[in-house]
Amino acid sequence: MKPPEIIRLTPGKRVLFLTKDPDLVRRQLRGELDLRMEGLRVEDLLDDINTDAMTPAWVCFSHRPEDIARDAYAGLIVDGKRLFERDALINGNFEVIVSGYRKGVGSSRETAVQAEKWSGIRIAVAASFAPIHARNNISQGVLMADHEMLKRLQAGEGIPLEEFCQGWDPITQIVIREGGLFPFSKALAAGEIELPKPDTGPRPMTMAEKILARHLLSGGEGPPFDSQRYVKPGDAVVVSVDGGYTHEFTTAQVHYFLEQEYGTDYVVKNPGKFAVFEDHLIYADEVPKMRVFVDKIETLRELQREFQRHTGVRDYSAKDRISPGICHEVAREQFIDPGDFIQATDSHTCMGGVNNALTWGVGATEYADLIHQGFTQVEVPESIRFELTGKLQPGVTAKDLMLYILLNHARPQATLDRVMEFTGPGIATLSMDERATLTNMATECAAKTAIVVADGETWRWLAEWRPGIDVERLKARAVAPDPGAEYAGGVHTIDLSALRPMVAHPGDPDRGIPSDPTNGAWIDEIGDVPVDIAYGGSCTAGKIDDLIFYHQVVKEALDAGFKIAPGVRFMIQCGSQAVEDFVRRNGLADTFERAGVQLIHPGCGACIGCGPGVSETADEVTVSAINRNYKGRSGPGKLWLASPLTVAASAFTGRITAYEPGMFARMASERPVLV
Numbered sequence: 211m212k213p214p215e216i217i218r219l220t221p222g223k224r225v226l227f228l229t230k231d232p233d234l235v236r237r238q239l240r241g242e243l244d245l246r247m248e249g250l251r252v253e254d255l256l257d258d259i260n261t262d263a264m265t266p267a268w269v270c271f272s273h274r275p276e277d278i279a280r281d282a283y284a285g286l287i288v289d290g291k292r293l294f295e296r297d298a299l300i301n302g303n304f305e306v307i308v309s310g311y312r313k314g315v316g317s318s319r320e321t322a323v324q325a326e327k328w329s330g331i332r333i334a335v336a337a338s339f340a341p342i343h344a345r346n347n348i349s350q351g352v353l354m355a356d357h358e359m360l361k362r363l364q365a366g367e368g369i370p371l372e373e374f375c376q377g378w379d380p381i382t383q384i385v386i387r388e389g390g391l392f393p394f395s396k397a398l399a400a401g402e403i404e405l406p407k408p409d410t411g412p413r414p415m416t417m418a419e420k421i422l423a424r425h426l427l428s429g430g431e432g433p434p435f436d437s438q439r440y441v442k443p444g445d446a447v448v449v450s451v452d453g454g455y456t457h458e459f460t461t462a463q464v465h466y467f468l469e470q471e472y473g474t475d476y477v478v479k480n481p482g483k484f485a486v487f488e489d490h491l492i493y494a495d496e497v498p499k500m501r502v503f504v505d506k507i508e509t510l511r512e513l514q515r516e517f518q519r520h521t522g523v524r525d526y527s528a529k530d531r532i533s534p535g536i537c538h539e540v541a542r543e544q545f546i547d548p549g550d551f552i553q554a555t556d557s558h559t560c561m562g563g564v565n566n567a568l569t570w571g572v573g574a575t576e577y578a579d580l581i582h583q584g585f586t587q588v589e590v591p592e593s594i595r596f597e598l599t600g601k602l603q604p605g606v607t608a609k610d611l612m613l614y615i616l617l618n619h620a621r622p623q624a625t626l627d628r629v630m631e632f633t634g635p636g637i638a639t640l641s642m643d644e645r646a647t648l649t650n651m652a653t654e655c656a657a658k659t660a661i662v663v664a665d666g667e668t669w670r671w672l673a674e675w676r677p678g679i680d681v682e683r684l685k686a687r688a689v690a691p692d693p694g695a696e697y698a699g700g701v702h703t704i705d706l707s708a709l710r711p712m713v714a715h716p717g718d719p720d721r722g723i724p725s726d727p728t729n730g731a732w733i734d735e736i737g738d739v740p741v742d743i744a745y746g747g748s749c750t751a752g753k754i755d756d757l758i759f760y761h762q763v764v765k766e767a768l769d770a771g772f773k774i775a776p777g778v779r780f781m782i783q784c785g786s787q788a789v790e791d792f793v794r795r796n797g798l799a800d801t802f803e804r805a806g807v808q809l810i811h812p813g814c815g816a817c818i819g820c821g822p823g824v825s826e827t828a829d830e831v832t833v834s835a836i837n838r839n840y841k842g843r844s845g846p847g848k849l850w851l852a853s854p855l856t857v858a859a860s861a862f863t864g865r866i867t868a869y870e871p872g873m874f875a876r877m878a879s880e881r882p883v884l885v
């Protein structure tokens with residue numbers, strides 16, 4: 211619904227303050243207390259409210275926003291109990307919700323906003339919002355305000371809608387005025403709104419800018435692919451979308467929203483390069499705490515199948531309960547082309563940038579809108595460039611490079627909301643699988659996405675994976691940065707040969723240090739860290755080269771007479787069926803079997819707390835090749851992020867150990883000989 215030109219509080223409706231004092235929240239929820247901003251300080255309000263706290267994963271097993279709203283804030287636990295009981299937010303009759311800094315950090319899940327909106331919230335007040343959460347508010351038509359505006363509203367003042375639009379680009383302002391993304395698109399289709407025409411003149415462009423410029427639709431003139439157009443960071447543009455995908459966690463919502471907005475006979479524009487995947491929950495049935503949700507998970511799967519039949523998008527459903535693979539891995543193997551603009555409902559969509567494409571994740575509403583229209587609106591992002599030189603030393607991998615970038619560039623926020631461009635002579639020394647680790651972890655850097663310049667290896671790899679493709683046609687679509695292109699985040703040269711094996715540690719809750727991928731540390735400086743679980747897999751580390759890394763270590767350890775350390779569970783999960791076929795065809799699986807490694811069929815599994823490899827107690831320590839170690843993501847234990855080589859070496863030594871070629875033979879020769 212379009213918001214009025216003057217925004218006022220509705221008589222009889224209430225304002226909920228999420229205070230650091232849980233008792234004040236309880237009393238507001240019980241209707242015993244109404245607070246005013248004048249009587250509070252911003253420091254009294256909760257900061258860093260995580261989307262996991264707003265809608266934990268189990269709440270997302272429901273796809274209807276009205277059901278999700280019933281468990282709004284189910285993840286806010288105080289003294290072991292939910293602060294918000296079921297229906298508490300709905301029953302409180304609130305229309306404004308107030309918090310401190312960085313509201314909506316963590317996962318990009320749009321359900322966090324839906325939980326509030328379908329509970330009656332129409333204005334979210336905070337000192338600042340996480341960028342993706344803010345976009346989700348805009349998509350859903352929830353207005354955002356600061357604490358000074360709230361004081362004025364509570365004093366009875368009407369605030370012009372224009373003030374709620376300030377700071378946003380011109381097209382986003384129109385979306386806010388229309389009341390969200392669906393009303394905006396309908397008004398656009400009906401010719402009721404006119405978009406600002408892009409007027410950026412010739413300038414050197416980054417790779418991301420070039421791809422967006424080629425996809426420009428603003429002005430309604432259509433985008434001949436080769437036409438020379440220009441954009442700059444901050445430009446608000448409407449661009450065509452080449453393809454995308456959803457998975458069983460998100461498809462049901464997309465289908466539901468499209469039916470609600472356009473009726474049960476809705477159609478999508480270009481289904482050929484859009485897809486659905488069954489990958490995230492494929493092993494959920496095997497995790498005890500997930501078993502209570504099996505019926506809901508089955509409903510999600512069934513609704514995804516219904517959506518696929520209805521729209522005709524590519525079908526990557528499981529066959530005989532085996533997934534074709536993790537969406538990001540299969541998409542880059544099979545259909546993401548250089549020069550593409552791809553959108554999908556998952557934060558690791560950025561992985562597709564390895565194919566010299568521009569790819570990033572969006573919420574379910576944005577995706578439903580763009581798959582229906584064939585276009586979307588974006589603000590051209592800034593870029594940061596990493597010029598790679600030299601060559602990684604044996605025992606050092608792309609994962610170590612990303613842990614280094616996370617510590618040195620993401621932690622000080624240099625990558626925040628920017629496109630990470632990877633260029634330089636060092637690129638040629640990295641395989642496509644290793645480059646994919648770089649683009650995959652852009653989301654851990656809080657970047658918009660990442661993209662790698664194309665070279666001979668790109669064309670060789672694409673031709674190998676897609677026999678018969680027209681490589682010359684793809685070459686014509688590739689982009690490289692122009693000399694003189696502007697990088698707001700700077701150009702950073704990294705000498706690959708200077709890197710050493712790294713980990714990201716799980717923090718220290720007692721000292722207020724959260725578990726975070728930016729907690730980088732050199733392995734030779736962390737001391738003795740015994741492990742219980744070694745896990746290799748996920749979209750980051752389930753590629754063919756990752757499996758070759760695991761195998762290199764396992765074989766070397768076996769040949770030197772080593773066994774997996776007593777008490778350690780070592781699991782390896784393939785990223786796609788093609789990866790698993792490679793592993794079985796080439797004898798890697800036999801080596802894993804001899805060593806006692808549990809080799810798991812493709813899927814997300816332990817990475818999302820839904821499969822073998824999840825820790826079961828807070829004391830358990832995992833060394834894992836996945837991409838993120840946020841608290842509780844892969845079980846309650848402590849999770850150290852590391853490279854595939856480190857994971858495999860640690861499984862045999864029983865403590866976090868950097869791999870060095872020949873280390874096991876050396877260790878064997880140093881063993882005392884018993885006489």
Ligand code: SF4
Pocket residue numbers: 490536537538556558748749750813814815817818837
């Ligand atoms: S493997 Fe993990 S990070 Fe990758 S898509 Fe699946 S859940 Fe997300």
